[in-house]
Amino acid sequence: MVRMKGCSIVKAAEPTRKGTLSLSEWDQVGIITHVPTIYFYRPPENWIRSPNKISTTLKESLSRALVAFYPLAGRLRWIGGRRLELNCNNAGVRFVESESVMKLDDFGDFSPSSKYDGLIPTVDYGLPIHELPLFMAQVTKFACGGISLSFVISHAVADGQSSLHFISEWAGLARGEPLKTAPFLDRKVLRAGDPPASQPFCSYHHSEFDKPPLLVGKSDNAEERKKKTTVTILRLTNEQVKTLQYTANECQNSSSRPYTRYETLTAHVWRCACKARKLVKEQPTALGICVDARSRIEPRLPTGYFGNATFDVIATSTAGELVSKPFSFAVRRIREAIEMVTNEYIWSTIEYLKNQKDLTKFQNLHALGSEEGPFYGNPNMGVVSWLRLPMYGLDFGWGKEIYVGPGTHDFDGDSLLISNPSGDGSLVLALCLQVEHMEPFKKHFYDDI
Template identity: 30%
Template sequence: MAGINIISSELVRPSEATPHGPFWLSNLDLGVRSGYSPMIYLFRPLGVGCPADFFSADILRTALSRALVPFYPLAGRLGMAPDGRLEIDCSGQGAVFVVARSDAVLEDLEGFAPSKAMCDMFVPPYEEVVGASGKPLLLLQVTFLHGGGVVLGTGMHHYALDGRSSFHFMQTWSSLARGAAGDTVPPFLDRSPLRARSPPVILFDHFHEYCRNGAGSATGAARPSDLAGAILRVTSAQAAALRARTGESLFRSLVAHIWRCALTARALPSDAESRLYTVVDMRARLSPPLPSAYFGNAGVRTSVSAKVGDVLASPLKFGAQRLRMATGQGDEYARSLVDYLETAADASSKPGRELPDTDLRVISWMGMASHDANFGWGEPAGVAPAAVSYTWFVYSVGDSGDVAVAVAMKPDQLERFKELFFHENEMAW
């Protein structure tokens, strides 16, 4: 791995006065895994005649300060209410902003695999920040590469926001940097629509998705640090072929294929029970719906199960139709889950990171504005997780219609999975 040289590290505060005090976290916020979601954005140099201010740290810093005004919770710190419940302390202390240089070249990074080494190199660790009384919620690092490319690494604390909200913040920051303030949409900060009911009404079984002592802590499960990562690119033509085989959405079709390939690569017995976990964005499914600019976590965990033999022996549409059962949940399910998390003990209301080989966890960023991060020097050439805590991320690559799948598996299973994933008899290209 190439070397890194930190030029500066500072806290960037909102450019104007912002509300101070506690900011409530909903049960859906506290029901996610604890920690940061590290991302990497790769930017190509503009070529001959590249402007001297290409990815100017000063422009980025000024725009960040302005973006933290509407997104002021991100300038706060993770705190705790008197009753012991976690919350955001809107202290205005600022976001971590690091400027660095590396002898790496962009071409060496374009095909990178998510890993701890990539995360450590391009996303600042919060432990190194001086003067922060609690955990900062936003970590940013701009790394200038040898030859003119740039890596923008981001770490946003998952308690504060989900994927859709994080991309909304990136849209705002980049719009302000390129002088397009009129393109920004303010975040919807009111999280009260996700308060639990009194008394709680639990209509569904949420045990598998949210109990530490459930499927997520099976003996022999691999820890995230033990997994090897890869990013697999599916062309629009390949994606269309998959959809034609299932008659379902692209996400469900891809996940059905991932499910089959993973179970085969793991050589599991046919009578074993496999559980497939996913997360459904409830913004548009609640009654009344949340605004699309809702800032926070609006995803609920769902799952379905099937015998390994049934998944492998059935047509591809079998897995896609099973997944539809998990992704078809609406308002009643979400309200039931919020109430369940209100009544569950802390120790049992968190999803485990570790899964047994029989199970998979797949997250979708499809339809999200992952590439809408033009700071004035063009859209990113690549966007991907810097490290993968979940087993699979499925997300759109850009305007091409291609889709990327970020994979994390045990090293001895990953190569077999990749062979199956692109095998012509499996994908029917």
């Protein structure tokens, strides 16, 4: 249904700095593969009538954007201890042009389905890592005149905030505007490339690096990794969100800060997953929570910091406690995990990783088909928040998108919380679960509100 018309390498339009760039510890742990995002547009006729206008505009502006964001045009390479560094060699990014017989109306509400096949650049992880572009884009023209524009960007180079910073600047350049905020590229502010400190900054037990719980009675998670998964989009109205927040906060002390949307919705997802999976009451379960350190670290990271400034912390419980105790219990477990992330804890995390001789066990290689690294599938979950990311209103000159989504996330327990573009307080949950658990999850997700 999708036919490739062309594939090119786009390089920075002007000479850029050459040489190696050290990565921070956060760049090298967790997900180190590519993260997909897809936008759908309905450009006006003057863009559609000119057959190459869209692709030419995108490629020329992308080339200019890479002058400031030149690390994205480089390549990763392995060094000792399963660590990575970035070779800034302007090898370029990949740009794919394709067309499809489908129409935008064929996508309905844009829920994940096989219709997405072929619309997002594929990464060949069978190649050596130093041959893989760090950023790939694909524009697909549909029969109705609509288009999709998708991206995959290496999580070893940028987190969500940094990725959207780059894409937003690219869109501005495409519209003929100057760069608004230059990226801050020196990762030395997070001691990238530095040896471990002679004296530890502070010592904590970093449970986020412990092995996640296994199903009771199992000695490994190999069987769970092999089970077929499915992806869905679930929507909550503003009224439903408020109902959950009211339930979470009704037993709160009046002097305490009310629970946030993220804390509340994440707790709801965690509990529903326990019920859908029919976990026994004594089953330990872990929840991965992604925390942005930009405003928590001292000194604060510079404006436009380009790299990873997020890391996971873990909330734990047993399935029995989560399901049988009041909803506020699960919400409180999540807040306690988030509140651990102080300035001292952040620097301790970096120091802990610096003292590891090998980072293999901290790297999530799902997309590589590896059995190595952490696995947050059954009985565990991960909920990432895109609630504050500026992902909407991306205009390359032909108007804003009609839909934006996270692309495909295909491992059990992975989920994203996204704000509705209408700004009315409604939310979207993009979720991947094992096939046998998805329908029960949907039932609990709505019935338990």
